[in-house]
Each structure stands twice: as structure tokens, then as C-alpha cells.
Amino acid sequence: MNKPPAEDHRRRPAPKSGKVQRDLELLRAVRRVMQAFDLHSHQLASSSQITLPQLLCLMAVVAEEGMTSRRIAGEIFASASTLVGVLDRLESKQLIDRVRDPRDRRQIHIVPTEAGRRLVAAAPSPFGEPFDRAFAALSEARQRQLVEGLELMADLMAGPEERGPSSDSGR
Amino acid sequence: MNKPPAEDHRRRPAPKSGKVQRDLELLRAVRRVMQAFDLHSHQLASSSQITLPQLLCLMAVVAEEGMTSRRIAGEIFASASTLVGVLDRLESKQLIDRVRDPRDRRQIHIVPTEAGRRLVAAAPSPFGEPFDRAFAALSEARQRQLVEGLELMADLMAGPEERGPSSDSGR
DNA sequence: CAACAATCTTTTCTACTATAATCATTCTTC
DNA sequence: GAAGAATGATTATAGTAGAAAAGATTGTTG
Numbered sequence: 001m002n003k004p005p006a007e008d009h010r011r012r013p014a015p016k017s018g019k020v021q022r023d024l025e026l027l028r029a030v031r032r033v034m035q036a037f038d039l040h041s042h043q044l045a046s047s048s049q050i051t052l053p054q055l056l057c058l059m060a061v062v063a064e065e066g067m068t069s070r071r072i073a074g075e076i077f078a079s080a081s082t083l084v085g086v087l088d089r090l091e092s093k094q095l096i097d098r099v100r101d102p103r104d105r106r107q108i109h110i111v112p113t114e115a116g117r118r119l120v121a122a123a124p125s126p127f128g129e130p131f132d133r134a135f136a137a138l139s140e141a142r143q144r145q146l147v148e149g150l151e152l153m154a155d156l157m158a159g160p161e162e163r164g165p166s167s168d169s170g171r
Numbered sequence: 172m173n174k175p176p177a178e179d180h181r182r183r184p185a186p187k188s189g190k191v192q193r194d195l196e197l198l199r200a201v202r203r204v205m206q207a208f209d210l211h212s213h214q215l216a217s218s219s220q221i222t223l224p225q226l227l228c229l230m231a232v233v234a235e236e237g238m239t240s241r242r243i244a245g246e247i248f249a250s251a252s253t254l255v256g257v258l259d260r261l262e263s264k265q266l267i268d269r270v271r272d273p274r275d276r277r278q279i280h281i282v283p284t285e286a287g288r289r290l291v292a293a294a295p296s297p298f299g300e301p302f303d304r305a306f307a308a309l310s311e312a313r314q315r316q317l318v319e320g321l322e323l324m325a326d327l328m329a330g331p332e333e334r335g336p337s338s339d340s341g342r
Numbered sequence: 343c344a345a346c347a348a349t350c351t352t353t354t355c356t357a358c359t360a361t362a363a364t365c366a367t368t369c370t371t372c
Numbered sequence: 373g374a375a376g377a378a379t380g381a382t383t384a385t386a387g388t389a390g391a392a393a394a395g396a397t398t399g400t401t402g
Binding site: 041042069081104107 | 379380
């Protein structure tokens with residue numbers, strides 16, 4: 001327990017220019033959210049045989065059936081290649097089916113199976129009951145602060161120009 | 172909950188119970204932040220030979236030298252096993268050294284190399300200049316909304332009991 | 343001192359993520 | 373109708389992530 005080295009690195013605690021301080025704070029906040037997210041995802045996997053990204057994907061598929069991989073990727077803010085793995089796992093669990101479009105065989109429509117629909121219907125709350133309770137207990141203002149704070153962060157990081165897959169029909 | 176036998180599942184657009192709606196909104200906001208974070212991390216890797224998790228780790232190592240792997244994991248909210256890979260990459264880039272404690276050879280103290288300190292000193296802003304500008308342009312209230320919103324989210328997801336290793340009296 | 347417990351790091355395994363390259367299919371143009 | 377562009381899904385590759393288990397070392401106890 002004793003601080004061993006005791007070599008005098010005459011290293012000042014660093015000026016901490018305020019900006020660095022804030023960056024660190026922000027960096028850690030983002031990491032905490034990401035870690036909590038991953039953590040909960042693993043817990044979910046233990047209890048429900050499905051991870052959070054998979055559930056999010058499945059929810060999107062149930063919400064609107066027959067979407068293409070590309071569409072789904074836009075919906076849940078993931079890249080197309082990421083979807084492949086997620087869809088593979090959902091398919092091997094028989095929660096979705098890949099249906100090739102007979103008219104345009106490049107496209108593959110994703111439809112949920114009965115089991116997939118059931119799972120979403122009985123969906124465990126994506127963030128967990130403890131979160132739901134804690135969130136519900138917040139004041140309206142705090143709830144908005146949370147949601148808008150997150151969205152603001154996302155906007156700022158992604159840059160104002162690239163705002164999701166909105167109907168930007170310019171190809 | 173107990174859904175009475177649904178005889179009419181003719182694919183209505185789904186009731187969207189408000190809660191589901193909000194969950195989806197939140198889920199996507201988190202995903203957007205994570206995606207933006209990863210995206211920027213890759214860009215950073217191209218320009219600075221270091222990814223965001225690596226930079227965060229290195230910053231922690233420079234801020235307080237000689238920490239053990241476990242300590243650092245706590246500081247940056249990662250698991251111990253995750254740190255191994257990050258430290259491996261930092262070490263192979265010769266930005267840190269692993270120094271075995273002579274007294275307790277289980278422990279390994281992480282110290283930055285000169286190159287590591289230089290890199291942090293000349294640190295590219297972790298979130299990028301565009302973000303910095305956009306953030307600085309926000310009102311004080313909005314800035315706080317962003318930071319506190321993120322932290323609130325992390326608190327709620329992690330649960331109130333596990334509140335990071337905040338060593339208020341440590342330094 | 344030998345057996346066991348505790349602690350710290352690393353390895354192994356699975357999953358998620360993105361970019362770039364590849365494959366299959368359709369559309370366009372001549 | 374064939375060459376080439378365009379579009380959609382997938383694979384290849386690499387970084388990141390956590391859990392579980394293994395490895396190494398130290399401390400404790402009989």
C-alpha cells in the first residue's frame with residue numbers, strides 16, 4: 001500500500017488548462033455511457049439471448065417489415081457492414097428471415113419470424129427496469145436535459161451537415 | 172404485459188406507446204454518440220497515429236505516472252482486460268513502458284515515454300477542432316446541458332451505487 | 343515450509359464497429 | 373444485346389470491448 005517508487009519525478013500536476021480538464025470530463029462521460037451500454041448489453045444477452053444492438057435491429061425490423069439491410073443501417077445508425085454480422089446472428093437464432101426480392105435480386109428484405117415478433121413484444125426494456133424507474137423519477141426538465149444533451153453531443157460530434165439519413169435525395 | 176389473445180394482427184403501424192418511442196429515441200441518440208466517437212477515433216488514428224481510447228489512456232498515464240493497469244481501467248472506465256490491448260498498442264508504438272514493481276512483481280507500473288509525453292502535450296483536441304468550436308459557441312447553459320446530460324445518462328445506466336472511482340480527496 | 347487464499351495481469355473467446363475491397367445483379371448506353 | 377456504370381450485400385481486415393479463465397506472484401496459516 002505504501003507508495004513505492006518515491007522517485008522524484010519532478011513532474012508538476014500539470015497546469016490543467018481548464019479546456020483539458022473539460023475534455024477529460026467529456027471523454028470520460030462518453031466512455032461511461034458506452035461502457036454502461038456494453039455492460040447492459042452483456043447482461044441482456046445472458047437473460048434474453050439477445051444483445052442490445054441485436055434488439056435494436058430487431059425492433060426496427062418489427063417496426064417496419066421488409067426493410068433492406070441498408071435501410072435498417074440508416075435507422076439504427078450503423079454501417080451496412082456492421083449489420084451483416086448482427087443479421088447473421090439474428091438469423092441463426094431464427095428471429096428474422098432474409099428474403100430475396102424476386103424482382104430485384106440485389107435486394108434482400110428482412111422480415112421478423114414469429115419468434116422475433118414475440119421477443120420484441122415481450123421486449124425487456126432496452127435500458128433495463130432500473131433505468132426506466134430512475135428516468136421516470138426525474139423531472140420533466142431533467143429528462144429533457146438528458147435526451148437533448150445526448151442529441152446535442154451527437155450533433156456536435158457528427159458535424160451539423162451530416163444529420164442522419166434524412167431524405168437527402170441528391171445522389 | 173398480458174396481451175389478450177390478439178386475433179387481429181393485421182400489421183398496424185404499432186401503437187407506439189410513447190415509452191417505446193422514447194426508448195428508441197434514446198437508443199438512437201446513444202448510438203449516434205458512440206458512432207461519432209468511433210468515427211472520430213478512426214480519423215484521429217489516420218492523422219495522429221493514435222486512437223481515441225489510446226489517447227484517453229495515455230492522457231491518464233501522463234496525468235499520473237506509475238499507475239497500475241487496474242488503476243487506469245478505473246480512471247477511464249474500461250475493464251482490465253480491455254486495457255491490455257490498449258496498453259499493448261501504446262507500448263508497441265513506444266509511447267509507454269511497462270515497469271514491473273520490484274517489490275511486488277504482480278504489479279506493473281505504466282509510465283509514459285518521452286514520446287508519449289510529447290504526444291499528449293501536443294495533443295490534438297480529443298474531439299476535434301470542429302467540435303471544440305461548436306461547443307465553445309454554445310451558451311453556458313447549453314454546455315452544461317450537454318455535459319450533465321451525458322453524466323446523468325451514465326449515472327442512470329450504471330446505477331447509483333457504482334459511481335466510478337471518484338477520488339475527491341486523492342490528489 | 344507447504345497449502346491455500348488473495349491480488350494483479352494476461353489470454354481466450356465472442357461480439358460489435360468501420361473502411362475498403364469484392365461479388366452479384368440491375369440499369370444505361372450504344 | 374454486350375460493355376460499363378450503379379447499386380446492394382457481403383467479405384477482409386483491424387481496433388475495441390467485456391467475461392471468464394488461466395498465469396504469476398504474494399500473503400497467510402497450519
